[in-house]
Amino acid sequence: MAGQTRQTMSNRADNKSVSDVAARWVARRDAGLTPFETEELQQWLDADERHRDAFDHYARAWSAFDRPARAGAQDAVMRELQARSKRRRARRVSAMSGAACAFAVVLVFALMRRQPDAGELSHAGAQQQSSVVVSRPESRVLEDGSTVELKPGAIIDVRYDETTRRVILERGEAHFQVAKGLPRPFVVEAGGMEVRAVGTAFAVQIDSAQMEVLVTEGRVAVEKTQSSAPAPLDTTGGDDDPGAELDDARIPPTFAAASPAVPIVPVAVLGVCERVVLDITMPTVTAPVVTPVSPAELNARLSWRISRLEFSSTPLAETVALINRSSHLPDGSAGARLVLDPASPGLAAEPVSGVFRADNIEAFVQVLGLSMGIEAERRGDEIILRKPR
Known part of the structure; x- marks a missing residue:
């Protein structure tokens, strides 16, 4: 019995590892892969059928989370996600309910709260210092x-x-x-x-x-x-002499x-x-x-023109400044501007990790709430971020 229990726990840990790697591959693919990374992803998918199943699962979730922004229905989705997070107490969201939008929040939540394990991705390596990577066309x-x-x-x-x-x-x-x-x-x-x-x-x-x-x-x-080219001209003029000159x-x-x-x-x-x-x-x-x-x-x-931002233990103040600069859409419009509440000490230094589309400000704010407990208040064209009161 003890052996079966250990085997079950081992299988669960293995499945979680596969799930974590699949989630990060999906997010990195959305931000853009190099030819080497594309080949590496393909090798990982071909290595085990579970890899491909997990990747497809998270890819559908990511797509469902991103699609409302493109369709202009993002506010409604965010309100629904907030209601769900309250019902499930946020901490339990990681249990994966099966709803596509909740899956996507968990996906980004995992990216924000956990760095890749050594060996999971060749470019991940050990824990890195604060860094920012901006992917643009x-x-x-x-x-x-x-x-x-x-x-x-x-x-x-x-x-x-x-x-x-x-x-x-x-x-x-x-x-x-x-x-x-x-x-x-x-x-x-x-x-x-x-x-x-x-x-x-x-x-x-x-x-x-x-x-x-x-x-x-x-x-x-x-x-x-x-x-x-037009049809060849008749240079004979009806004569038998092929050298007759052309008449205008x-x-x-x-x-x-x-x-x-x-x-x-x-x-x-x-x-x-x-x-x-x-x-x-x-x-x-x-x-x-x-x-x-x-x-x-x-x-x-023209969404391919939108920047992808990858943060690794980046101070929140730096992530906010970069998102504010990069959030313009292809039609020239910009989303709400993020502002840190000066009355929240230490908020600016909070580390953020993950891969985000620069235009998806509402999703970024939602993740901050779920993963770090940061509250957000909309004031006109600004979103004020603060620590819980």
């Missing part, structure tokens, strides 16, 4: 002052000349903030299409079949390049007026919070549909 400043943010996997080729500021998007997705006050048009070329803008901001995505344009500021014109009357009008530039055809004009999706496999574009995009949809569509 790659950003480039072009020679004219325009900026380009590249979603992982995107490739661009910059080709500026005296008449045009041209960027070729070879694959993936990029967001462009075009420098204002310059005479040369800014052109993004992708899949036989061109997006022209001056002093505006927009995103372009391309795959093997489609090209999408989404405007976040100003207006842009979408055009199609006519790269297909027989030259097609488009050829007579041709210039070294590639002919283009207007496709659509887009304003702020509008998008168009085009089929680039077809030789012509017919009646493209420009659709409006709500701020919530825009923020969700």
Whole structure:
């Protein structure tokens, strides 16, 4: 009997270890993995069926917790989580109720309160000193002052000349903030299409079949390049002499007026919070549909631009300052500002650990309450954090 008890306890401890590692892998994947970490995760998943089951379980929970923010229903979810935490006394939340939102709170709670064990992740190692890692998409400043943010996997080729500021998007997705006050048009070329803008901001995505344009500021014109060659000209003039000279009357009008530039055809004009999706496999574009995009949809569509913040025993004052600086959404709006109550001594030095999306302030505050007992009070656009009274 004693042997069976020890075996049962051992199995429980092993399952908890698997669960803890799976939770941290899910959070790190959301923040972005390096190629080496991606390979390491795959090896861990393939090593044991329980690993994959635990990972899938936490991935669903994390997704459920993050989705309300993208759908604009975060406040309602947070109120529900607060009610649940009161009913379950917060300390018992870690028992895992089975509800997806509660699972996600426990997931982040575990990340905040416990550092990775040695050997669980190769990059975890021993307990680390205070540190902060900010994960952002790659950003480039072009020679004219325009900026380009590249979603992982995107490739661009910059080709500026005296008449045009041209960027070729070879694959993936990029967001462009075009420098204002310059005479040369800014052109993004992708899949036989061109997006022209001056002093505006927009995103372009391309795959093997489609090209999408989404405007976040100003207006842009979408055009199609006519790269297909016209039918060969009849150089005989009806004569048997193949060397007869061409008569201008027989030259097609488009050829007579041709210039070294590639002919283009207007496709659509887009304003702020509008998008168009085009089929680039077809030789012509017919009646493209420009659709409006709500701020919530825009923020969700460009969520890859939002910073991920990883804290390791970081003082709360530092985490709050960084979140306040990094919490702007892709549409330019910002969430509530976090403020530490000066009447709560020692609060600023409280250590925080975990991985968070910079825009998910409400979730961050909820975790502080569950894991550290920190109270929050909303005052207009500010959230006041304090120790329990």
